[in-house]
Amino acid sequence: MRLKLLAAGLIGIFLLVSGLRPDGLPFAPGGAFSDAAVAHYPAADYLRHSIVDQGTLPLWWELNMAGQPFAANPLNKTAYPLQWLALIFPPTWHLNILIILHMGIAALGMARWTQALAFRRQAVLISAVAYALSPRIAAHTGAGHLDLLYAMAWFPWLMWAIRDWFASSFSARKLVGLSLIAALILLADVRLSLFAYAIGIIYGIFEAARDHRWSHAFKSIAAIPIWAMLILALIVPLLLWQPYLSRTGLSVAEAGVFSLEPGQLVGLVLPQMHGNVETLTYTGISVLVLAMLALIAQPAKHLEWLVMGGLAIVYALGSNSVVWRALVEALPILRWFRVPARAWLIIALTTPLLAGYGANWLLTAAGDRRGQPRLIGRTRLLTLIGLVIAVTCGLFSWVSLPDLAESGRHLLMIGGITGVIIMLALSGRLTNSRLGVALMLAVAVDLTLVGHSWLEWRGEDEWLTPYTQLAETLRADNADRIYSPAYSLPQQVAAAYDLHLFGGVDPFQLQGIVEAIADGSGVRAQGYSVVQPPLTGIEGDDLRGVNRTAMPDTNVLGRWQVSHVVAPYPIDHPRLELLDIIQGTYVYHNLDYRLEIDPASVPRWAADQKGLPDTATVMEINRATGLTMVTSGVAFAACLLIYGLLTFKAR
16 A cells, blocks of 8 residues: 555656646746647637537637637547546646546556556556656656647556456456547547557457467457447548548658657667657666566567567658658558657557566565576676666766766666666565665656656746737737737637637648638748648747748738738738737738628638538538537447446446
8 A cells, every 4th residue: 555655646746846736737848839728728618618608519619720620620639538527627727637637547557457467566556657657748748748648548558458358258348448448549649549559459469369369359349339439529520521631631751750760769778858759769767677677587478569669669760761651652541640759659658568577577586586596697797787888878978978968967877776776686685665665766766857857837827828918909909810920829818818810720720721821821831730821930939030021911811801910020011000019019900801701600711712611511510520429428428337337247
């Protein structure tokens, strides 16, 4: 019990060290933006407003992109059951509750999986802490990629469900449980589900082959109809909108964005303290060392994890891998998932598992050193060599490489501590109880120090209230749609003040709208961009000069009901009338604007735009979306009830 409290306390300390506050949102330290503020805050707020205040399903919203589907957009998470907690809590509280809840789900899932693999109690908790605090979970949370956090939380549960499926006889309870967990991963994040399902299938094949339970593998097909009912609310609307999406025609180069560079594998040892979260490879030096112990002690037993890790690395290399390029050429649908480096999330899952195996072996070996003298001797030698290498590399990086000084210090400290703990354990100088605590503390300190460099919380005083005067000025002037070439009116501010944007930030984009924004903004950029208009001329996170040379077409803007333009610089255009300058932001009135489209219309689009469905089609898709939302909701409720009753009966 004390070890469980320690594990929970270590996760809590990590959140407190990172600055968790219920009225704030997660950001990456030094970063100007977070998807938590830009995307998840508006989505939670609109879901609550639609259901609680208006009593309607949130099928459509006018916040960004000149109006577009809401419930059909996977980013808005209306198909994910836990997102509906937004009806109870204000947006910031809701998102923070989900962050804490999913870190707990991640830890419990890893604990459940490792318990099923017969790990010792200490090893179970070490794996659980290592996964819940893994750098990729912390860093994606800091970037505001909360959907990835949600999906990563269910990843070990899926692996446990697969293990449980093959471990004993068939049961309806296990069938329903497997279907629920598989659906939750997809509904949490479509992109991660690609890797979760692929690895789950490989894991299932290994499990079936290990115990010759191929009949169980065929019986698992029965989960597909249940799973399909649970994901209807996401898949059907997405398929109906697919012909109109800009993401449909991604090139190989666009799909390969943020491919992992071979040199970035050094990050396994030298932690990356800032930069691009998508190419973060650090899993914890303490975690990696324990995982290597498992591979040294029982290499044949862990062949499946080496296979999965190798496949993950090949895919993560993306455009730097011949295999990945051939794969996306043969299967163009894979381009839709983009960012191949996210395959590294497989390694973020399996390394803590292997660390648990390593801790499990170490606890056994330390308790009975006479049982495997040759293996223990070889392990001590390899640990000593690794300790010398860690100290040498850490000192060299600290002293000679200024850019890696912090990483070098971390390697020196954590690598040294972990090596000493292992040497003491193999020498019989640590009892198992003390060894378990020492390893857990080493892992927690390692991951907390790195995670803290990727995650912090900021209050509304930093991402909302500084824009109050700008938003109130626009509302006072009865702004219709607003165009901002340099993102001067952030999306979360527009959501809070019920302002509507011509453009915005969202991976879910209709091609016709993208073309309309290009015509109206004068920004002609090649390729796919999650930001519309694309941010040309950006330097770091500084947006003050973005799209400055692009001249907007006020006639096009007027047809799309754009009444105001806001920019961080003056725009010399005869049809833009300066209304005000607010804290360096220029606010213009579009003289070519006339209210021609009813504000209550859905969709509220210019009639002559190509590549968009007509009003009747939009309404049909919206009706289908609403129907699938209700169907999936009923299916989830039924499955949860059935699973609960079957679990109660089994006990």
